[in-house]
């Protein structure tokens with residue numbers, strides 16, 4: 001069900017944010033919204049939810065449709081995969097934040113027991129994918145390398161690309177394809193289907209995207225800032241420890257911090273207290289190194305939320321990339 005219970009008036013003045021309605025990105029997207037204090041109640045089967053505490057309406061859409069809605073300016077912000085943005089071919093969205101979930105690879109796969117070992121061997125054969133634009137572009141490049149741009153332009157592509165909406169991995173076994181281009185995360189699906197990857201078309205993860213003409217740029221920046229805060233908090237822990245003055249340069253190398261460590265003097269002569277953000281995945285090793293370097297009273301604290309502070313760029317131009 002979509003707009004029936006909403007008059008367009010109820011959306012008036014609201015920033016529209018597109019969120020995956022199901023699938024691999026759904027749960028993590030909702031967790032992100034919750035962490036950003038975007039409060040809403042989604043009525044059963046309704047694909048639009050009004051936020052209680054902000055002038056925002058969430059629009060629940062398929063991940064593949066989100067770049068289209070945002071690209072055409074129908075929605076102002078959206079959460080989807082980089083693969084979907086690239087496949088949609090819309091030039092009208094900006095990827096403003098990598099969200100660190102939904103990480104996988106779009107890969108060329110062939111029967112594990114077959115003779116094909118190089119994607120070039122699929123030229124002139126049948127390839128099935130849900131990502132036909134990206135696949136066509138990938139094989140066009142291979143054909144250009146093999147035959148030259150002029151020949152490909154004149155004769156057209158030799159590789160035959162077929163679209164399948166789901167269960168792409170079954171295409172080879174069913175005799176519909178010589179190879180497929182599909183997403184791989186753990187590799188379980190590929191293995192179970194008797195396939196092997198022979199090359200990577202792209203690495204992808206979930207991203208926050210923004211229309212080039214958002215209705216309310218200040219509110220879009222506020223949401224970006226909140227989501228960035230949640231992601232940073234999840235990625236880092238706060239490490240505190242005490243250290244003698246002489247050892248400061250040594251431990252500074254171990255914990256340079258996200259920007260820089262906070263150093264305060266202790267009441268005890270010659271001793272300093274350090275407080276510094278450390279990436280969660282490195283904390284055990286960092287603690288080992290600090291201890292070996294002579295630090296004492298090492299504590300690690302979870303960060304429940306964070307803010308980077310005022311952006312230096314002008315309001316509607318806020319862009320925070322590289323949060324992987």
Ligand SMILES: Nc1ncnc2c1ncn2[C@@H]1O[C@H](COP(=O)(O)OP(=O)(O)OP(=O)(O)O)[C@@H](O)[C@H]1O
Pocket residue numbers: 020022023024025062063064080081082083084102103104165166183184185186204205206
């Ligand atoms: N195995 C996976 N691991 C991590 N992320 C994935 C995985 N599969 C898909 N994704 C990411 O999630 C996005 C949505 O994929 P998903 O298959 O969940 O879509 P969907 O909306 O349920 O579509 P469909 O109905 O076609 O299955 C993908 O474009 C990709 O960015």
Ligand SMILES: O=P(O)(O)OC[C@H]1O[C@H](OP(=O)(O)OP(=O)(O)O)[C@H](O)[C@@H]1O
Pocket residue numbers: 023024165166167168169182183184185186187188189190
């Ligand atoms: O490497 P893995 O961890 O096994 O994940 C890869 C699978 O996940 C996705 O499909 P999904 O399960 O979302 O369903 P779909 O085939 O219907 O798209 C993708 O299309 C692969 O089939």
